Amino acid sequence: MKKLLFILVLINVTLFSQSNTGITMPYVDFPMKEGKGMYSTKGKCNMCHSWGYTVNQGLQSKKFWREKVMKMIVVFKAPIKTQKDIDTVVDYLFENYGNGKLE
């Protein structure tokens, strides 16, 4: 009986005390649209952040996407080194997540 009581108390403690055991983050897939430059863009953007962060900016102009890419390079130090690489990413974004407007 005593033993049972002890076990019950123990269960209670485990259930109701707040314990700090850390968390495990899930992976959520945000599929990319197939298109020219997808793999290059995937490598350059998704190594730092979720594709969801990108696509949930909404459909945007070419100027917007170019400014975002430049912000990633200048402010966040994204290693996109050449003009060709920049253009590839901007073109992919605008082709697939553009609003049809250059500006």
Next chain:
Amino acid sequence: MERRDFFKKALTVAGSAAVGSTTVGAAQTVHPVDNRKVSDIAFPQKRPLITYSDRPPLLETPREVFTSALTPNDLFFVRWHMPVIPTYINLNTFFIHINGEVEKEIKVSLKTLKTEFEAVELTAVLQCGGNNRTAFQPTAGGIQWGVGAMGCAKWKGARLKDVLQKAGLKKEAAWIGFNGEEKAVYAETANFVRELKLEEMHDDIIIAYEMNGEDLPYLNGYPIRLILPGFYSDSWIKMLCNITVTKERQKLHFMDHAYRIPDNDCECETPDSLAQKTKPIEEMNVNSLIGYPITSTKVKKDADLVVRGVAFDGGHGIAKVEISTDDGASWTKAVLDDGKEGKYAYRAFTYSFKPQSYGQQNILCRASNKKGEVQPFAKDIQWNRGGYKYNGIDEVKVEVV
């Protein structure tokens, strides 16, 4: 039961929140996107929420939740700036480091924070400056939030003022910079640092270690976060681990370029003519939201329908909430709760009526605060490039059967 049904019904493929675009020619503000479903993947310590990104986690609370003054921790929205967030905080090695223009640099543990400072409790709304951003057209830059990048919790913690006093501020001290444990992938990337002018300090700014009577969820900043009641959430630093006091304002991307609005009377601009001068978003404007019913709910003709929702502002206090069932032609006062959660909290409201005719019934709500600010119609809200501070009159459309 009702809520569980909703969550069951709302399950959807993860990642499908994405891209609600409404790009049209003219700049006219509309109602924010309101039909997104929660993800089928729950984040740790959370129920499934509308999921915009997993790295960093960006999670929105569905409308249904906003029927009471407090938002449950596991339904509370989540917004981080940097993708690398600690998944375990060791409380034996976790400190807030306080440095810069102080008499002595100190580090404060969670235990010290809880035991050596007077505990303060206050209820305050935490709202992203870009909440409702989908209302703006053309599409404004930033995460395309619907209506739920907000929540209200009872926070318990120590006053920032008291904690800084322990380190002792030098007389040149003028700015306080805050950052948390979140990090970018590259070490070269600057931390997410926010600053507060020392002269803006007041007694209600606290470093909170409890949220609604529990430890903070990791995704809301465990073990501690800064609470700036009345202000948008951009400076409510999570996992706060460093406070640097300076004489001069630092040059910081997130202060100089993010969370700013045009510095003019209407706080507005057009895409063709962007305002030259900008200011920080800071104090929240008056706002309200209907939590029940939601659009597409079927209700019975001549049966009692109890509308529920929340209203809030930047701390002046809500004067009234009004409901219109005739598209804004006439307004009737809703019943407000007792307001005991204080001036920074949601005021929950209810309004009962019996729908009189079959078909679509629109229900609008608008709040006014004690300063005399009244929510405008959505279409009358003017554009800003960041899509900040939307506070249009809310509307849901139910079907009377």
